[in-house]
Amino acid sequence: TSGDALKVSLAFTGDGGTSEGDFHEALNVAAVWDLPVIFLIENNGYGLSTPTNEQYRCISLVDKAKGYGMEGVQVDGNNLLQVYDTIKGVRDYCIRHQKPYLIEAMTFRMRGHEEASGTKYVPQHLFELWEKKDPVKNFEEFLMQQSVLSAEEIDGIRSGFKEKIEEELAIGFNAKPIVVDTEVELNDLYAMRDNSLAPTVIDNARVSFEPGDVVTAEKRMIDAISEGLHQSMQEHGNLVLMGQDIAEYGGAFKITEGFVNDFGKARVRNTPICESAIVGAALGLSLEGYKSMMEMQFADFASVGFNQIINNLAKIHYRWGQPADVVIRMPTGGGVGAGPFHSQSNEAWFVHTPGLKVVYPSTPMDAKGLLIAAINDPNPVLYFEHKALYRSISGPVPASYYEIEIGKARHVREGDEISIITYGSGVHWAEEYAADHPELSIDILDLRTLLPLDYLAIRQAVERSGRVIVLHEDTLTGGIGGEIAAWIAENCFHLLDAPVLRCAS
CATH class of the missing domain: 1.10.1220 (Arc Repressor Mutant)
Structure with missing residues (x-):
């Protein structure tokens, strides 16, 4: 950013790490975006025990720089003055030209990758050679x-x-033994939110909800999402949007159409096809006080950003108190003829991971309010939006900037014979079935948030009828329906008149 014109970032990796896809993605993004980043490879000849001749075929790793359109240099990593002078000069270059640079530092380690692995795989003469280069x-x-x-x-x-x-x-x-307090640990799972500047929260969780004096307009789901994102960009000058084709093209589903004209290319950024690097960039922005929204063009593609989401976004607050103020929008679900790699329902992959929040709206009102809430939340939120609902459903949406509370389910329909607990498209399937079968008194609960779950609302749904179906589009085996059914069996067994049934793919 313009305020950081005299700063550079320094990223370390080893020779082994250069074979990872993240290495390629990081260098590519830095080159394409003209980022002042120094990439420093510590080449000690081995990836744990695997020698470099079994890792890559180029003569030197620094040769890779040209392929990304950046400069590079190889240095003697054991010569302190040469390393110092090189880093100083490269830093000046990156600041002056606002471009990345690759450095390969040739070095060696006299001990194992870690103490347990030892050094038996290293020829003895190498120790004698490198000892002279201490x-x-x-x-x-x-x-x-x-x-x-x-x-x-x-x-x-x-x-x-x-x-x-x-x-x-x-x-x-001499430190005293650590005494683990479960409550303290669980309370530290998520970053606390500052609610002093929170917008209006609309509580539409009850069947009897009426907008009242709230000014609303009939909107499609896609328009509600777009409006919530646009208002959030106006509200947060430090919010950056990133994703494939989201700038001039407006995104695969046109959610961000016109945004680049309103907010500029610096805040609405097209990305290369490198999901992992962009999730990582979103986290990096968060560490520097920014908010970021990444559009995963299709939720299916999250698999290639899995490590960043599961091991970095989800854990960074619990591990060392740093923010992961990131929202990943996840267009999901089938029914639009998009084929097996663009139609999956993969929300269950993420509800298993502590530290994430997962929301999945089914109505335009909830879609806008939950997106705004997700952006205002200092924790990483995966925001699932069903592609088949984008233009097929409409509903009243408040014109104002508002939130729907994350972690609170919505009671859709009152009934006392059977309760359907569902979310996303399942809500509309349940409503259609109830309308077609007026002879049944069907209760419907829309979870809206899948992590954390609203266990009180689930319990109340069980109490209302004593019979429960958990309905979702996702795969039956390992789906969130199994988790909910297990929780009901463990905590609400005395309220049941029949076994919990799951209905899923």
């Missing part, structure tokens, strides 16, 4: 040759370091 020992000799330090002063520095290390180790060894 960076600390050689730098000490250089400083003595230049009369900067004496041998006695170097010994004093070494003793000081050793004393400091021993002091720090003593703190760890």
Whole structure:
């Protein structure tokens, strides 16, 4: 950004990590977006035990730079002064030209990848060769040759370091055993939200809900989502949208049509086809105080961004208190003739992962309000939107900037003979079935949020009828219906008049 014109980012990897797809995606995005990033490869000759000749065929890893349209240099990673001078010069280059740069530092490790693996796989002569290149020992000799330090002063520095290390180790060894408090740990799962600037929250969870004085307009689901996103862009000057074809083209489903004219290319960014790198970029923006929304063009494509979502977005707050203020929009579901790789329902992949929030609206009003709530939430939210509902359903949508509470289900229809617990398209299937069978008193609960679940609303649905069907489009085996059925059996068994049934794909 313009305010950070004198800053660069520094990303480390090893020779083994360069074979990962994330390495390619990161360099490609940095080059395409002209990002001032220094990519530093520590090439120590082995990926754990696998030598470089079994990892890649190029002569040097720095040769890869040209393929991304960036400059690169190889340095002696054991020469402290050469590394210092190189980093200093490359930093100046990245700032001056606002472009990335690749550095390959040739080095070696005298110990194992970790202590357990040892070094038996390394030929002995390499240890003898690299021992002569010991960076600390050689730098000490250089400083003595230049009369900067004496041998006695170097010994004093070494003793000081050793004393400091021993002091720090003593703190760890003398620490009291950790006593785990489950409640404390669970409460630390999500970042706390600052509600001081929260917009109006519309509570439409009851069957009897009426908009009252709220000004509404009839809108399709797709228009409600677009309006919620547009109002959020107006509300948050630090909100950045990223995704394939979302700028001038307006996205595969035209959700962001016209946005680039209203907010500019810096905030509405087309991306290369590299889902993992863009999820990672969204997280990086969050670490710098930005909000970001990534459009996963189809929810199916989340599989190639899985590591970033599951291991980075979901865990970063719990692990070290950092924000993952990211929303990933997930166009999902079948029924539009899109084939097996563009029609999956994969929400169950993510409800298994602590640290994420997962929402799945079924109506235009909820779609807008839940999207705004997701963007305002400081935690990572996966926002599922069913493609078949985009233009097939309409409903009243408040014109104002408002939220629907995440984690709160909606009671759609009152009944006392059977309760259908569902979400997404399942809500409309259930309503259609109830309308076609007036002889049955059917109760319908729209979960809306799949993580965290509204267990109180689920319990109340069981109480109302004593018979439950859990309905969803996703696969029966391993679907969220199994989790809900198990929870009902464990916590509401005395309320049941019959076994819980699941209806799914």
